Structure formats: structure tokens, C-alpha cells
Amino acid sequence: MEHDGNHRQGPEAHPQGQWCDVRHRDRPRQGYEPQERLHCIAGPRQGLHGCISQNQVKETALRQCVSDLKTVVSKKAIGFLARKDPVLGRFIKKCDSVSVTPNNRITLFEALVKSVIGQQLSGKAASSILSKLKDQVGGKKPISPESILSTPFGKIRGAGVSESKARTIVALAKMTETEVIPSTRKMKGMSDEEIIEILTSVKGIGRWTVEMILMFKMGRQDVMPATDLGVRKGYTIIFGKKELATPKTILEHSQKWSPYRSFVAMYCWEAADG
DSSP, rough: EOOOOOOOOOTTSSSTEEEEOETTTTHHHHHHOTOOEEEEEETTTTTEEEEEEHHHHHHHHHHHHHHHHHHHHHHHHHHHHHHHHHHHHHHTSSSOOOOOOTTTSSSSHHHHHHHHHHTOOHHHHHHHHHHHHHHHHHHTOOOOHHHHHTTTTHHHHHTTOOHHHHHHHHHHHHHHHTSOOOOOOHTTTTHHHHHHHTTTTSSSHHHHHHHHHHHTTTTOOSOOOOOOOHHHHHHHHHTOOOOOOOOOHHHHHHHHTTOOHHHHHHHHHHHHOO
């Protein structure tokens, strides 16, 4: 049986939620794989009928599972923090939930480059420089160690990258190429402190930069960037301190929040932003 690609045949053509083996003439144009089974869906109000591929069903289900997992983890973290620290818990109740999950849309190397460029710059300025650097080294492709090392140093500087930051980026590329900096897969089995020790061995990369990578790239849930000014301001507000909290005070207090200190950092930033 052939399907003519017209998805306005009514739900009776193929019952909603069932698999069919129709052959779509327009499958190549729609991106379906040859001989791929299709899942039939129907619009309950308009009576629209359509078919989506099995892979699309799996992708949709996976996205929903990830979303559900984020919610479960966030609820678990929030419940734990509220029990351990009632003052923090009262603040959390006023806020939207936060999540700390790995970001697989960007490579570790590009995340490091982005962090280096962003040091002591506004978000807007950093984004502009990063965009120019991408144009210089590879256009639309992700920035990679290979693309950095094949680009003349002057062109990297020409994107608006300072000399010290450019040298740091080149050093990162060389250390990634020679596997002095482990792959993301290897880092998954390493502790936060082990990763911090390795990455801060690169001149120009400090602890704060690596902490941001741990949180926003790797999705590590027990990071407390206590030297961050926003975290210090937010902590001061949440706990009603008269003077700006010191990193030492925050780190000592943060022991009771483990293993969910990254979530507390997020709430501190929220408090600081008002």
C-alpha cells in the first residue's frame, strides 16, 4: 500500500497511536528512512491525520524522559536542601525550580574557549568576540583544537581576543591534541577536584573558570564557586548578612548542602539578580 503523502485522510485511515507499514512516496523529502515503519497520529479536534517515523517517536520520548529526569532530580535536590537548611528552603519556595544538567550541544574544548574569552567581559562583548573567532577559524563548524592550531596567531588576535587569552586558547588546543587534557569521556570518571587540578595547570585558566565548566558543561551538581561575586551577594541576601559574605564563610556553610551545592549557587545568583 502506498501513502500519497497527503495527511488529511482522517483518523480512520490508520488508528491513532498504531504502527503502519505504508510506503510514503515523499519519504526522502521528509527525511524518513527507506522501509521505515511510521507511527500514526490524529488531531482530536481538526481530524487531521499524519505519520511520523519510529526514530522521531524515540527522539520525542527521549526528550520527554530527559525533561522528566530533570524534574525528578530538581525536586530531590530542593527537598534535600529545604530539610538541611530551613532558611534556604524558605527562599527556594519563592523561586522557580532550577536544574543542573550536562550540555551536550557544545564540546568541552569550545566550552573552555568560551569561558576564557568571557573572563572579565560582559556577556554581549564575549559573544561578539566568540562569533568573530568562529568566523576566523572555521565558519559554522564548532571551534576545535585542530582549527585553532591551523589558524595563524594573528588571525585569532584579529577576532578581538587579547594576546594573553589567545595564548591560553592555543595552549588549550595543544594540550587537548596531546591528551594532556583528557577527553570528556575520561573526565566523567574523575572527581571535580581532579578536573580542576588538570585544567588549572593551563596558564590563564583559574578555578572559577573550571567551576563554570563543571556546572554548565558537565552538569556536576556539587560545585560551589564561593569566590564568585554573584554567589557571595546572593548568599548575603538569602541569609540576611550585614556584610558581604566571604568565600570561606560560604564554603564552610556549604558542607551541609552537599551533594547539591550547584543548585544553591544557582539560587544565590537568582537572589543577587533580584
